[in-house]
Amino acid sequence: MAGRTRPPVSLAAGLELARGLEGRFASRLRDPGVAARLGIALGLAFGVCFLTGLVSHFMQHPPFGLAWPARPVAFYRVTQGLHVVTGVATVPLLLAKFYAVYPRLFRWPPFRSLAHAAERGFVLVLVIGALFQVVTGLLNIARWYPFAFNFTTTHYAVAWLLVGALVVHVAHQWRTVRDAVRVPLPSPDSGETLGRRQFLGLAAASSGLLALVTAGQTVPGLRPFALLAPRRGDIGPQGVPVNKTAVSAGVAGRLRDPAYVLRVTGAVERELVLDLDALRALPQVRSWLAITCVEGWSADATWEGIALRDLLDRAGARPDARVRVESLQRGGAYRQSYVDPPHARDPLTLLALRVNGETLAADHGYPCRLIAPNRPGVLQTKWVSVVEVLS
Amino acid sequence: MTERKGLVVAFAVGTLCVAYGGWLLLTSRRLADVPAALWWLAGVLVAHDGIVAPLTIIAGLLVVRFIPALVRPPVQAGLFVSVVLVVASSALVLGLGRDPLNPSLLPLPYGRNLALLLGLVWAAVLAAIVVRSARSRRRPRDEANPSRGPQRWR
Numbered sequence: 015m016a017g018r019t020r021p022p023v024s025l026a027a028g029l030e031l032a033r034g035l036e037g038r039f040a041s042r043l044r045d046p047g048v049a050a051r052l053g054i055a056l057g058l059a060f061g062v063c064f065l066t067g068l069v070s071h072f073m074q075h076p077p078f079g080l081a082w083p084a085r086p087v088a089f090y091r092v093t094q095g096l097h098v099v100t101g102v103a104t105v106p107l108l109l110a111k112f113y114a115v116y117p118r119l120f121r122w123p124p125f126r127s128l129a130h131a132a133e134r135g136f137v138l139v140l141v142i143g144a145l146f147q148v149v150t151g152l153l154n155i156a157r158w159y160p161f162a163f164n165f166t167t168t169h170y171a172v173a174w175l176l177v178g179a180l181v182v183h184v185a186h187q188w189r190t191v192r193d194a195v196r197v198p199l200p201s202p203d204s205g206e207t208l209g210r211r212q213f214l215g216l217a218a219a220s221s222g223l224l225a226l227v228t229a230g231q232t233v234p235g236l237r238p239f240a241l242l243a244p245r246r247g248d249i250g251p252q253g254v255p256v257n258k259t260a261v262s263a264g265v266a267g268r269l270r271d272p273a274y275v276l277r278v279t280g281a282v283e284r285e286l287v288l289d290l291d292a293l294r295a296l297p298q299v300r301s302w303l304a305i306t307c308v309e310g311w312s313a314d315a316t317w318e319g320i321a322l323r324d325l326l327d328r329a330g331a332r333p334d335a336r337v338r339v340e341s342l343q344r345g346g347a348y349r350q351s352y353v354d355p356p357h358a359r360d361p362l363t364l365l366a367l368r369v370n371g372e373t374l375a376a377d378h379g380y381p382c383r384l385i386a387p388n389r390p391g392v393l394q395t396k397w398v399s400v401v402e403v404l405s
Numbered sequence: 406m407t408e409r410k411g412l413v414v415a416f417a418v419g420t421l422c423v424a425y426g427g428w429l430l431l432t433s434r435r436l437a438d439v440p441a442a443l444w445w446l447a448g449v450l451v452a453h454d455g456i457v458a459p460l461t462i463i464a465g466l467l468v469v470r471f472i473p474a475l476v477r478p479p480v481q482a483g484l485f486v487s488v489v490l491v492v493a494s495s496a497l498v499l500g501l502g503r504d505p506l507n508p509s510l511l512p513l514p515y516g517r518n519l520a521l522l523l524g525l526v527w528a529a530v531l532a533a534i535v536v537r538s539a540r541s542r543r544r545p546r547d548e549a550n551p552s553r554g555p556q557r558w559r
Contacts, residue, residue, distance in 0.1 A: 041465060106486075109485075141454075142447075155496075156502045158501045163438040172426060178422025182415055185414075188411075205478065216486065219486075220485070240513070241518035249512040250509030377507070
């Protein structure tokens with residue numbers, strides 16, 4: 015690497031090289047003031063990603079007895095939109111931060127003490143975790159899976175590795191950062207290379223640019239700028255994007271079966287067996303609700319169908335009952351979902367037959383789908399055939 | 406003293422979180438997840454520290470050597486933003502996640518959009534170069550105090 019005339023051949027020469035290595039990085043951007051400011055931004059960004067990610071995880075896997083509220087209607091839309099936009103926006107911060115601190119990788123001696131070794135171990139976990147979360151996250155929203163592990167569970171596990179290492183790193187660097195940001199960055203930098211302030215401004219501007227060209231997948235007002243958004247809320251059948259198609263769910267052949275009925279069973283006074291005509295004959299309700307995907311996009315639509323609470327009252331279910339909604343899908347992690355009382359009793363929650371004025375497309379869950387406020391899209395079960403009231 | 410306590414608490418909390426994450430990772434219900442995840446965890450580190458960072462350094466040295474000082478900062482800025490845009494969009498541009506049955510997935514012309522953004526970035530670089538050269542013609546460098554360029558590798 016170094017422009018020496020002869021490569022070091024002996025161990026002693028190698029050690030000599032290692033000792034001097036950290037001091038040989040010349041760029042003025044490798045500066046504690048730069049690293050500290052980028053570190054603050056990254057710490058905040060990863061904090062947002064972790065908290066919003068926890069919301070999404072616990073909505074899908076409620077810990078014992080927790081029933082999420084159905085309001086505010088747009089809560090999950092905001093948290094998950096923020097999760098993905100913030101994650102994308104960390105790319106320039108992460109690259110800049112690693113650039114600023116890369117020489118520290120070559121500290122000599124590598125470990126001064128056991129405590130120092132432990133601290134560096136946490137930094138290793140932090141670096142790996144940050145890279146892994148951002149890379150796998152970017153691949154997931156692009157729906158490209160060049161890896162054998164399950165994205166959801168692995169991304170969640172590594173989130174804990176990352177946040178643990180982050181807590182230790184923040185505590186360790188607290189003082190250093192506090193002192194570093196008190197010193198204003200030298201100005202003006204000589205105009206021959208990029209200055210420290212300019213570099214920070216550039217990292218911030220790149221973050222903002224990425225957020226701007228991505229956020230349109232969940233913020234309708236930013237759609238014109240959604241140049242690099244994996245989805246757009248207005249593109250899809252009937253003007254709504256699709257995550258799982260009828261074909262990929264293996265239900266395409268069974269949707270149009272004339273024998274289709276919706277069964278309302280379980281802890282009810284009267285079992286209901288309703289064919290399509292019977293469903294259409296029930297009082298129809300209209301809900302303006304967003305479908306919100308865990309991948310960070312969302313789309314508003316007008317849904318029409320039977321209010322779930324009306325159906326439950328008709329069957330004589332208890333008002334505090336939990337409900338299981340089952341799809342025609344024979345397999346898959348999302349062939350059924352549980353609807354807790356706050357959502358089951360919410361007047362906006364429908365078993366929808368129509369969207370945006372048309373009969374549901376096959377990919378949107380024809381003949382009938384669940385749609386409820388403040389709920390991840392994977393739990394808005396499509397192709398519903400059974401509503402079971404749990405005792 | 407309190408600072409030391411804070412460190413101990415942070416260390417304990419961090420250790421618990423890391424241990425929990427590691428336990429989740431290693432006890433995945435799908436056995437194939439574990440080696441695949443470990444390979445990728447190692448892979449992202451090697452890819453950055455062993456490939457991306459050295460390439461960045463080499464690129465930086467080339468820029469300092471071959472790009473005149475007058476236009477260097479805007480060019481460095483343009484390169485940084487370009488790399489960021491390419492990294493953040495490459496999975497979309499490659500489009501390997503596309504599904505012919507689901508046109509609502511990756512519906513946009515990402516290659517064209519990336520080219521558009523890169524065009525805007527380099528137009529801004531060009532504008533900055535024009536402004537800088539106009540300024541430098543008006544105000545020649547103070548010869549008594551020439552600012553030293555960055556130190557090279559000795």
